[in-house]
Amino acid sequence: MEEKLIYWFEEIGKEYNDVVGKKCANLGEMTRMGLPVPPGFAISIEFYRRFLRESGAGDEMARYVEKMGDLKGRGIEVFEEMSRTLQGIIEEREMPPHLKELIIRCYEDLCQRVGIPDLAVSVRSAGTESRPGMFDTYLNVKGAEEVVRHVKKVWASAFTPRAIAFRAKKGIPILGDELGVGVVKMVRAKASGIGFTVDPVTGDTSKIIIEANWGLGEGVVSGAENVDKFVLDKGTLQILERTVGKKSKCVAMKEMGAEWIEVPREKQDIPCLNDDEILEVAKLAKHLEERFGRPQDMEWAIDEEMSFPEGLFLLQTRPAKFRSVSDQIAEKITELFRDLDLSKAVDKLKDIQFKF
Amino acid sequence: MGREELWAQWERERPRAEDAIWDCAPGYELIPEVDVPLNHSWFLDGTHSCPPMDPFSVYEYWARGCGHGLKFINSFFSLPRSYGTEGRVREGAIYWAFYVVRDEKEIREREARFREALRPFLEDFDGIWEKHKHELQSMYQKILSFNPREARNIDYIHLHWDCIESIFRVWEIHFQGMQSSYSAWILLEEECKRRFGLDDKSEDFQDMLRGFDNEVYRVDREMWELAKTAVDMGLADVFKEKSAEELTSALQLSDRGKEWWQKFMNFLDVRGWRSISSISIADPYWLEQPSTPLRKIKDLIIKGEAMRKDYILDEKRKEFSAKREAAINKLLEKVPDADKAWFRSLINLAQRASSYSEEHDLLCEMTHFAVLRRSYLHIGEWLAKNGCIDRPEDVMFLISPEIEMCLLVPQRNDMRWITRRRRAQWEQWRARFAKEGEFRPPVYTDRSNIQEAIALDLLPTLDPIFIKIVVGELPSVSAEEIGADIVGICGCPGVAEGRARVVMQYMDLDQLQPGEILVCPQTSPEWTTAFSIAAGVIADRGGTLSHAAIIGREYGVPTIVNTFVACEKIKTGQRIRMDASKGAVYILDKEQ
Numbered sequence: 001m002e003e004k005l006i007y008w009f010e011e012i013g014k015e016y017n018d019v020v021g022k023k024c025a026n027l028g029e030m031t032r033m034g035l036p037v038p039p040g041f042a043i044s045i046e047f048y049r050r051f052l053r054e055s056g057a058g059d060e061m062a063r064y065v066e067k068m069g070d071l072k073g074r075g076i077e078v079f080e081e082m083s084r085t086l087q088g089i090i091e092e093r094e095m096p097p098h099l100k101e102l103i104i105r106c107y108e109d110l111c112q113r114v115g116i117p118d119l120a121v122s123v124r125s126a127g128t129e130s131r132p133g134m135f136d137t138y139l140n141v142k143g144a145e146e147v148v149r150h151v152k153k154v155w156a157s158a159f160t161p162r163a164i165a166f167r168a169k170k171g172i173p174i175l176g177d178e179l180g181v182g183v184v185k186m187v188r189a190k191a192s193g194i195g196f197t198v199d200p201v202t203g204d205t206s207k208i209i210i211e212a213n214w215g216l217g218e219g220v221v222s223g224a225e226n227v228d229k230f231v232l233d234k235g236t237l238q239i240l241e242r243t244v245g246k247k248s249k250c251v252a253m254k255e256m257g258a259e260w261i262e263v264p265r266e267k268q269d270i271p272c273l274n275d276d277e278i279l280e281v282a283k284l285a286k287h288l289e290e291r292f293g294r295p296q297d298m299e300w301a302i303d304e305e306m307s308f309p310e311g312l313f314l315l316q317t318r319p320a321k322f323r324s325v326s327d328q329i330a331e332k333i334t335e336l337f338r339d340l341d342l343s344k345a346v347d348k349l350k351d352i353q354f355k356f
Numbered sequence: 357m358g359r360e361e362l363w364a365q366w367e368r369e370r371p372r373a374e375d376a377i378w379d380c381a382p383g384y385e386l387i388p389e390v391d392v393p394l395n396h397s398w399f400l401d402g403t404h405s406c407p408p409m410d411p412f413s414v415y416e417y418w419a420r421g422c423g424h425g426l427k428f429i430n431s432f433f434s435l436p437r438s439y440g441t442e443g444r445v446r447e448g449a450i451y452w453a454f455y456v457v458r459d460e461k462e463i464r465e466r467e468a469r470f471r472e473a474l475r476p477f478l479e480d481f482d483g484i485w486e487k488h489k490h491e492l493q494s495m496y497q498k499i500l501s502f503n504p505r506e507a508r509n510i511d512y513i514h515l516h517w518d519c520i521e522s523i524f525r526v527w528e529i530h531f532q533g534m535q536s537s538y539s540a541w542i543l544l545e546e547e548c549k550r551r552f553g554l555d556d557k558s559e560d561f562q563d564m565l566r567g568f569d570n571e572v573y574r575v576d577r578e579m580w581e582l583a584k585t586a587v588d589m590g591l592a593d594v595f596k597e598k599s600a601e602e603l604t605s606a607l608q609l610s611d612r613g614k615e616w617w618q619k620f621m622n623f624l625d626v627r628g629w630r631s632i633s634s635i636s637i638a639d640p641y642w643l644e645q646p647s648t649p650l651r652k653i654k655d656l657i658i659k660g661e662a663m664r665k666d667y668i669l670d671e672k673r674k675e676f677s678a679k680r681e682a683a684i685n686k687l688l689e690k691v692p693d694a695d696k697a698w699f700r701s702l703i704n705l706a707q708r709a710s711s712y713s714e715e716h717d718l719l720c721e722m723t724h725f726a727v728l729r730r731s732y733l734h735i736g737e738w739l740a741k742n743g744c745i746d747r748p749e750d751v752m753f754l755i756s757p758e759i760e761m762c763l764l765v766p767q768r769n770d771m772r773w774i775t776r777r778r779r780a781q782w783e784q785w786r787a788r789f790a791k792e793g794e795f796r797p798p799v800y801t802d803r804s805n806i807q808e809a810i811a812l813d814l815l816p817t818l819d820p821i822f823i824k825i826v827v828g829e830l831p832s833v834s835a836e837e838i839g840a841d842i843v844g845i846c847g848c849p850g851v852a853e854g855r856a857r858v859v860m861q862y863m864d865l866d867q868l869q870p871g872e873i874l875v876c877p878q879t880s881p882e883w884t885t886a887f888s889i890a891a892g893v894i895a896d897r898g899g900t901l902s903h904a905a906i907i908g909r910e911y912g913v914p915t916i917v918n919t920f921v922a923c924e925k926i927k928t929g930q931r932i933r934m935d936a937s938k939g940a941v942y943i944l945d946k947e948q
Contacts, residue, residue, distance in 0.1 A: 325478075325698040325701040326701070327471075329701060332547075333474060336543050
């Protein structure tokens with residue numbers, strides 16, 4: 001029987017990390033848990049290896065890397081040169097027809113499932129280890145041929161000068177970052193953002209914090225623009241604070257791909273979420289914390305074409321990184337007992353008293 | 357020398373029973389020429405050693421048990437600058453020395469572990485304490501399930517081992533809650549002082565931390581209810597006329613008296629496992645000596661407390677919890693946003709320090725001592741019945757290996773030569789203590805004086821328990837500087853004026869009249885009822901987390917602690933005024 005090379009999200013979970021990469025495995029896990037993630041499929045790492053082997057790209061790349069020799073201490077121009085060569089090999093080699101056919105069939109199945117021909121999808125990189133921001137993701141890709149082309153672009157993004165330099169420095173083989181690829185239905189986002197079930201700055205776990213902007217999530221995650229911020233009480237889900245930021249720019253879909261655009265003047269100073277939407281995002285965040293048993297850092301988006309709350313999608317969730325209140329107190333106590341000066345007490349102490 | 361000769365010489369030179377040294381603390385005898393070079397300074401524990409203790413308590417409970425707890429807790433939390441505290445025994449007294457960590461590199465390593473070890477307590481102090489309470493209660497229940505009517509000799513030895521094990525374990529639990537909540541209290545105090553000039557003697561600080569219920573107060577409340585019931589049942593006159601000791605038989609004379617007695621017995625069944633001292637197993641517990649709780653109930657009736665419609669602490673608690681939220685909010689307003697979350701969490705934890713101080717007293721000490729005393733009286737009865745010792749109480753003149761040795765075949769072991777000798781010595785020391793006061797040196801040290809010993813061998817440990825107990829509680833000004841006669845530190849703010857009543861031991865508390873200011877050496881839970889009667893309380897010893905200060909705050913009674921000389925300088929009957937916020941005591945009529 002032919003080995004399985006592509007998986008629907010509902011077929012996989014966390015244990016597939018090494019098969020399809022971390023991001024895909026997580027999307028699978030979330031789908032399996034019944035969380036509202038957009039539908040899609042994962043192209044396995046084995047698929048990538050097949051491509052390398054059958055197209056001959058693998059051998060060519062290996063020969064090239066061997067020829068380059070020891071990379072320790074080499075300058076950036078070497079990595080740039082390597083990047084051009086290696087990315088060129090991947091992008092120029094034809095995808096073997098039977099592999100290409102597999103992707104096209106899955107994409108068409110997805111279009112059919114959702115009921116939209118030439119469905120807009122995002123094509124996402126998924127390494128087995130988390131390297132935030134290292135590899136590329138392509139938004140708003142439409143049509144089977146384009147999906148195939150962008151899958152190769154994702155693979156090639158493992159060979160940016162930065163990624164090569166990183167591996168050279170860490171002693172990871174230059175060809176070592178093999179990527180899985182997620183093909184996910186694009187959420188045509190009216191607004192999107194992030195949700196925290198803990199205040200990452202103060203470690204306050206009694207609050208939920210939501211940051212939101214018009215358009216796609218990249219407009220919040222990048223942290224480049226002013227956004228809206230809402231703070232809710234985690235217990236009562238009461239909205240405690242609303243800060244409406246001046247949202248002059250956001251990321252929007254164009255015919256193909258996505259871009260930063262100016263937000264129309266009349267929408268800049270009004271909140272991009274109404275109270276129902278805020279509450280629904282908060283509920284989802286709280287639900288995630290309960291399911292995973294620890295504070296979460298999640299990404300969400302609200303589809304403008306779907307009815308609410310069905311149009312609220314979860315794109316990503318992970319354990320929130322924060323300094324807990326207990327960490328901060330423990331640190332303070334430790335500092336205190338380092339610096340406490342008791343010298344003044346000495347001359348007053350004529351005797352001492354023990355009482356446990 | 358021939359073998360026979362060697363044996364004869366060995367025989368001649370061996371110690372005789374009649375000149376045997378005080379031998380009740382093997383391994384823990386304080387031998388200055390050995391121990392002082394080892395650890396520089398050994399400090400007398402005056403709180404637990406005056407008057408001198410019996411061998412079982414001083415050795416098993418304090419030197420081994422408490423000493424283990426103090427070393428355990430420093431390892432458990434990896435306290436950066438201390439390996440713990442070691443106990444030694446001399447003439448019925450316990451002496452402590454501190455293992456200071458002096459290597460800076462090691463201190464840094466310990467700090468990293470300290471942070472980690474603290475965290476679970478910062479996250480869930482209440483949960484851990486609940487678990488520990490449960491563990492303590494099941495431990496006690498198991499020990500109390502011992503039934504002498506059905507017991508065989510092997511059951512006695514297992515009872516003994518369970519008790520010894522409980523001593524070690526209870527001390528481990530005891531110090532976990534104390535170390536973590538006291539650390540939080542000290543941090544909150546320091547942060548408030550540094551940021552807002554607010555220290556733990558000020559009203560704004562104390563208001564944040566009072567108005568909580570706990571197990572000790574619940575027992576007090578039940579006694580108040582019993583007093584009220586007695587009044588309602590028309591028994592007030594019996595309580596007024598008879599002494600606490602006479603009440604037991606006096607109440608049997610009427611049906612109503614018998615009915616009340618039954619209620620009282622039901623109360624004692626649950627609450628009577630409570631030692632009156634929690635220092636030595638020589639002291640009885642309530643079930644054994646009901647006159648102690650009866651005296652409190654009698655006092656509540658005489659002083660009119662039983663006539664109140666509502667229990668005093670219920671009213672106070674309502675008032676203080678409302679004030680508490682306001683005080684916390686007032687403080688938090690001043691705290692920058694980024695620090696608010698951990699500050700609030702720190703306040704919550706510091707609030708636990710008072711409650712824990714009271715609750716652990718009851719569960720780790722008073723109840724434990726009652727359980728131990730009952731068990732060793734059973735063991736003593738078994739030994740006495742078999743002619744091994746003169747009377748059951750004499751078991752406290754034996755230590756673990758001796759008890760183990762004779763428990764299984766008591767009829768063939770005669771330990772009276774040991775118990776009689778140790779009892780005679782013990783009685784002699786107690787008589788001497790009663791006559792001369794403290795006759796033992798306060799410290800064995802190779803430093804030049806006690807201050808230097810404290811500065812070099814105690815303070816560098818920066819152990820929160822010792823900072824709270826020994827160090828951080830001294831008045832910052834002298835009496836002369838503020839124009840007062842005596843100065844202490846503020847346990848609970850407020851001003852009071854009235855006749856002074858000096859009470860040296862809790863048995864004499866019935867002398868205290870409503871509106872008087874109580875002046876005493878220090879207080880323990882047996883003194884609590886006095887706080888609903890007194891207009892103010894002055895205790896010569898204790899810090900802001902001492903019993904007098906905690907109870908003073910819960911009752912809202914002006915309280916000054918650590919005055920050192922109040923009992924000596926103030927005479928009963930003198931009019932005095934106290935301004936607790938300043939820690940000032942003024943004697944108004946000095947001629948009297």
